[in-house]
Amino acid sequence: MSAATEALRQSRVSRGAALARLALRIGGRYVMRSPRLLFASVERRGELRHDLALRSADEVAEELGSMKGVLMKLGQMASYIYDDMPQTFRAAMSRLQDKAPPMTAALASSVIVDELGDVPERVFAQWDPLPFAAASIGQVHRAITRDGRAVAVKVQYPGIARSITSDLRNVGLLRRIVGAAFPGLDTRSLVDELGERLQEEVDYVREADSQELFARYYDGHPVIRVPHVLAELSTARVLTSELVSGATFEELLGWDQREKDLAAETIHRFVFRSLYRLHAFNGDPHPGNYLFHRGGRVTFLDFGLTKLFSEQDLAPLIDAVRFLVFEKDYEAFRAALEQAGFLRAGAPVATSVVVDRFGQFYGTVLQDAPMTITPAYSSAIVRRFFDARGPLAPYSDVPRAYVIMQRINLGLYALLGSLNATANWRRIAEEIWPFRNGPPSTPIGEAEAGWERNRAGV
Structure with a gap:
């Protein structure tokens, strides 16, 4: 077994032991430094604490990055959802989004041989052995096909499926980690749903089908693009798509506010139109x-964690919006939450408390007016979501069917908050809600309406 493969540490025992060693190492470092902290000046004490936090954050990111799989996925989630996380940890964890430690060129080549029948230099007209992105399940290489198309080739880490299985079998440890990262939630539901989705994510055939579902639906859209899959160069462990270049999120943060607002509107439209x-x-x-x-x-990239919803799944969510935002029927709003499983039926709490607790998640659409989503606002949403001490905590939960949805909702708020995005979110939502079908409210909305007419052949 190669060193690169061993780095994934596939067994349940070895992966659990690695996390335990990491905790002891970081804890020991703080113990060793405590006398220096005690006798240092105020200024020097701050420098020492910052150095400790930075080194600890880097070690956590490096450890999770080398382990890949479930644990790295949790690190990714924490990096963009928790605005309250210390900046040193957020910065380190953000590397897990696309800059995790990659596998070697030889190991990536061996996967191509196994899956496509030959070395990548002969399968493709051109092949870049250095990946330009590496994340929790695989890494991505640039290539040119034999017929001259520029493509992105995602190559799965060998042994990652076994590593994920090992993590999911280590239920006790995983639930403790999830409980610490996401307090206030039923860890069983979150771990079970995340585990099922991650086991699907290692099947690139399934991901290719999901990506093509989105790509076909959004074909010709004025502002939303999903790269198409090249099925003839894709297998269960290799996924080849059209290569798209563009600015990263970090680069977007340096653009003017109007561009950030437009990007935020498009992401918002993509999330809710897709749903x-x-x-x-x-x-x-x-x-x-x-x-x-x-x-x-x-x-939009990476469709490994795709969740499909039925009309029955969506019905109580649509009812909740209609009753709270338009009809102001708060008892019916509560009943819709109970039907979906977010609130225990007959919970001994006043409906006004229910509206106060859950209504905050509809804050962007309660008023028909422009609203700026700030970092403080998105942080408040996250804190409210994970509040384990509120009056509704014993009676509320996220049903398994909606775990992935809540994850992207929180991620969306965090993203829009980072952009300080401003829009009339209510008007945009009314365009998309199937019970409203409102008129276009922005230039992007006008262009989208034209696209819809073309799709319908009108």
Whole structure:
């Protein structure tokens, strides 16, 4: 077995032991430094604490990055959802979005040989052995096909499926980690749903089908692009798609506010149009999965964590919006939450408390007016979501069917908050909600309406 393969540490015992060693190493470092902290000046004490935090964050990111799989996925989630996380840890964890430690060129080549029948230099006209992105399940290489198309080739880490299985079998450890990362949630539901989706994510055939579902639906859209899959160069462990270039999220942060607002509107439209019209949710919303172009155009990547919804799944969600936002029927709003499983039926709490607790998640659409989503607002949403001490905590939960949806909702708020995005979110939502079908409210909305007419052949 190669060193690169061993780095994945596939067994349950070895992966659990690695995390335990990491905790002891970081804890020991703080113990060793405590006398220096005690006798240092105020200024020096701050420097020492910052150095400790930075080194600890780097070690956590490096360890999770080398382990890949479930644990790295949790690190990715924490990096963009938790605005309250210390900046040193957020910065380190954000590397897990697309800059995890890659496998060697030889190991990546061996996967291509196994899956496509020959070395990549002969399968493709050109092959870049250095990956330009590496994440929790695989890494991505640039290539040129024999017929001259530029492509992105995602190559799965050998042994990653076994590593994920090992993590999921280590239920006690995993639930403790999830409980610490996401307090207030039923860890069983979150771990079970995340585990099922991750086991699907290692099947690139399934991911290719999901990506093509989105790509076909959004073909010709004025601002949303999803790269098409090249089925003839894709297998269960290799996924080849059209190569798209664009600005990263970090680069977008340096653009002017108008461009950031347009990008935010497009992401918002993609998330909710996909849910309410396509009945599909791309459950991996971290910033590394977007490429940005001027004028609000956004390319969406990585469809391994896709969740499909039925009309029955969506019915109570649509009812909740209608009753709270439009009809102001708060008892009916509560009943819709109970039907979906977010609130225990007959919970001994006043409906006004229910509206106060859950209504905050509809804050962007309660008023028909422009609203800026700030980092403080998105942080408040996350804190409210994970509040384990509120009056509704014993009676509320996220049903398994909606775990992935809530993940992307929180990710969306965090993303829009980072952009300080401003829009009349209510008007945009009314365009998309199937019970409203409102008129276009922005230039992007006008262009989208034209696209819809063309799709319908009108």
